[in-house]
Amino acid sequence: MRHVITLLVENEFGVLARIASLFSGRGFNIECLSVAETLDPTVSTMTIVTRGDDQIIEQVLKQLNKLIPVIKVVDLIDKDFVEREMVLVKVSATEKTREEILRITDIFRGKVIDVGSKTYTIEVTGDEKKIDALLSLLKPLGIKELVRTGRVAMARGSKAITELT
Amino acid sequence: MKKTGSQIVVECLKKEGVDTLFYYPGGAVLPLFDELISSPFRQILVRHEQAAVHAADGYARASGKVGVVLVTSGPGATNTVTGIATAYMDSIPVVILTGQIPTYLIGNDAFQEADIIGITRPCTKHNYLVKEIKDLSRIIKEAFYIARSGRPGPVLIDLPKDILVGSTEFKYPEKISIRGYRPTLEGHLGQIQRAVHLILKSKKPVFYVGGGIISANASKELFQFAETLSIPVTMTLMGLGGFPGNHPLSLGMLGMHGTYHANMAVMESDLLIAVGARFDDRVTGKLESFAPQAKVIHIDIDPTSISKNVRVDLPIVGDCKHILLKMISLIEKEDFSSFKEGLHKWHRQIENWKSIYTMSYQQEQSIKPQYVIEKIDELTKGEAILTTEVGQNQMWAAQYYKYLKPRTFLTSGGLGTMGYGLPAAIGAQVAFPNRLVIGISGDGSFQMNSQELATAVQYRLPIKVAILNNGYLGMVRQWQEFFYGKRYAASSLEGHSPDFVKLAEAYGAIGLRATKPEEVVPILKKAFSLPEPVVIDFVVDPEENVYPMVPAGEPLNQMRLV
Numbered sequence A: 001m002r003h004v005i006t007l008l009v010e011n012e013f014g015v016l017a018r019i020a021s022l023f024s025g026r027g028f029n030i031e032c033l034s035v036a037e038t039l040d041p042t043v044s045t046m047t048i049v050t051r052g053d054d055q056i057i058e059q060v061l062k063q064l065n066k067l068i069p070v071i072k073v074v075d076l077i078d079k080d081f082v083e084r085e086m087v088l089v090k091v092s093a094t095e096k097t098r099e100e101i102l103r104i105t106d107i108f109r110g111k112v113i114d115v116g117s118k119t120y121t122i123e124v125t126g127d128e129k130k131i132d133a134l135l136s137l138l139k140p141l142g143i144k145e146l147v148r149t150g151r152v153a154m155a156r157g158s159k160a161i162t163e164l165t
Numbered sequence B: 001m002k003k004t005g006s007q008i009v010v011e012c013l014k015k016e017g018v019d020t021l022f023y024y025p026g027g028a029v030l031p032l033f034d035e036l037i038s039s040p041f042r043q044i045l046v047r048h049e050q051a052a053v054h055a056a057d058g059y060a061r062a063s064g065k066v067g068v069v070l071v072t073s074g075p076g077a078t079n080t081v082t083g084i085a086t087a088y089m090d091s092i093p094v095v096i097l098t099g100q101i102p103t104y105l106i107g108n109d110a111f112q113e114a115d116i117i118g119i120t121r122p123c124t125k126h127n128y129l130v131k132e133i134k135d136l137s138r139i140i141k142e143a144f145y146i147a148r149s150g151r152p153g154p155v156l157i158d159l160p161k162d163i164l165v166g167s168t169e170f171k172y173p174e175k176i177s178i179r180g181y182r183p184t185l186e187g188h189l190g191q192i193q194r195a196v197h198l199i200l201k202s203k204k205p206v207f208y209v210g211g212g213i214i215s216a217n218a219s220k221e222l223f224q225f226a227e228t229l230s231i232p233v234t235m236t237l238m239g240l241g242g243f244p245g246n247h248p249l250s251l252g253m254l255g256m257h258g259t260y261h262a263n264m265a266v267m268e269s270d271l272l273i274a275v276g277a278r279f280d281d282r283v284t285g286k287l288e289s290f291a292p293q294a295k296v297i298h299i300d301i302d303p304t305s306i307s308k309n310v311r312v313d314l315p316i317v318g319d320c321k322h323i324l325l326k327m328i329s330l331i332e333k334e335d336f337s338s339f340k341e342g343l344h345k346w347h348r349q350i351e352n353w354k355s356i357y358t359m360s361y362q363q364e365q366s367i368k369p370q371y372v373i374e375k376i377d378e379l380t381k382g383e384a385i386l387t388t389e390v391g392q393n394q395m396w397a398a399q400y401y402k403y404l405k406p407r408t409f410l411t412s413g414g415l416g417t418m419g420y421g422l423p424a425a426i427g428a429q430v431a432f433p434n435r436l437v438i439g440i441s442g443d444g445s446f447q448m449n450s451q452e453l454a455t456a457v458q459y460r461l462p463i464k465v466a467i468l469n470n471g472y473l474g475m476v477r478q479w480q481e482f483f484y485g486k487r488y489a490a491s492s493l494e495g496h497s498p499d500f501v502k503l504a505e506a507y508g509a510i511g512l513r514a515t516k517p518e519e520v521v522p523i524l525k526k527a528f529s530l531p532e533p534v535v536i537d538f539v540v541d542p543e544e545n546v547y548p549m550v551p552a553g554e555p556l557n558q559m560r561l562v
């Protein structure tokens, strides 16, 4: 089963390497990972998407907690949460497809952020399903390049991760 | 007052109560060595950096204090890796200080640069690269705290040369606050109460205790608990000494080479009380058929150990000493007389297993390795500190010596590192100059760190090394005999080892040899009476095997007995 885990970690050298090496060393899989500083510059937040049965996920959570620079670990699967990722797509744009691309972009509440002589580059934000749906529509039109950020996630409601248990 | 980085290191080590360093110099750490000349520490110059870590590890296991290592950058640092991994697998508190090239050169492939932080990340509890001198004292304080608290382990500090020669105002941090590290010590009271009830309801309980009982210094509590309720105790290799091996409630070691009755008792038990043990595959055998009827209580300081391999009915995270004490106090409030009555049948059953099979060997013309260990046990009355190498020698040392006290059996359990025993004996002897320290060795393993005889001689450490010389990488040969049709690929050393007596003498130690059973006791007596390091070459039966044996991956009750 897919789990979205958010963590607070010390914003210091080598933390990402520690986490990555924990996953590779113990054979846990990592689907995507994103890191960024929080309001407090000494702390970063990480979102990790991983898969595994209950026993594996229990180990993943415990092993993450065991790392010294990891301050807090929350498995969002037990919570109601929102998740988003952003994608940049460079699509071939011809006389025939320009209109179609703009329409699709519009429906997905995306933006065209760059126009080349033969391409549009569009930006769309959403959850995994929305991004996948967008890509499946754009694919037949010719995707030249695509970059996804990986997911960021947050529990719904007024509690911050520091207050969650 | 301003101090240099090197002076700060020395001051911090003093504050941590360090009395001994195991070290080896090199360019990147010369500023620190220069400072050490006038420092109060006992300083042991080993002959290989791997041995420095094993020695510090042996010192730590024997004394309960943190072992400290200092080596140079590059090859000095990479040579420590096996030692660090050994300490990590067995949760031994060691702090390793490595020199590093100056911060402004890091990443340039400078001379003797190695990314030791990257290399040791998976085999340290934590590691630090000191990038600014202002962080130095805090990092050292944290490193010692992390190494010795919670589930102990090795912590490495990488010290770039410019940090050592730089200077700053020295202030020793009084407090530690690491927001991501707060080990749980007190167990959950509700869980503890439930555990007590489970125990008092059980009919066939067994204590299964591991190295955690020793690192938590909880042997006394275990003893009291087991005696109060008459619950039998089996120990893992790492747990030996945690409960007296000569006590009627002791079942000895369990697992692959455990006793028949320990393995049978675990398999038949209705309640396993695991304390500071981690259900290693060498202990459980085939997982699916391990202790099928037993409920499992698991007490451990490390939450990741719990439910990793075996489903646990009742986990208690915390320090074993705290938790056992709490449990005892709860039990004392209960009426447990009928529980104890109820155990008679269980004890009879165990006695019955004991009578079916006890570990033994055939006395013949040649010296039997088991006999050597037995005689060492008789002569030292369980009072010595034993270290081992890895292989058959290690298993016989575990089976035929009755460890009575914690911290008297030092062995590389988790990693199984050949080459551990000699430097570990040096470390233990440094910790206890007046105790008898005996390194049980194999002809193969001995050669993996035999250079350390020079260290023992230099510092007049009167360790006794007993090589059980079977002319083979014996444990490998045993597996080949059992599982590879007696094809002894690469496992014979016969005729290709040095003359161990001459080798000892070349180093300035004393070399002795025994080839007949009747020579064993006189030679041991002689060795124990000498104030120098002694190597005894016991020429033993080449094809003796370790029994019982549960083949890897088989259920624990499927033991080969002969």
Ligand SMILES: Cc1ncc(C[n+]2csc(CCOP(=O)(O)OP(=O)(O)O)c2C)c(N)n1
Binding pocket: B389, B390, B391, B392, B393, B394, B416, B417, B418, B419, B441, B442, B443, B444, B445, B446, B468, B470, B472, B473, B474, B475, B476
């Ligand atoms: C560093 C290392 N290399 C290889 C092994 C694999 N190994 C385990 S036991 C053993 C044989 C040890 O031979 P010896 O020291 O003579 O001990 P014996 O089994 O004969 O008592 C070997 C090679 C190991 N445990 N450690």
Ligand SMILES: [Mg+2]
Binding pocket: B442, B443, B444, B468, B469, B470, B471, B472, B473, B474
């Ligand atoms: Mg051998």
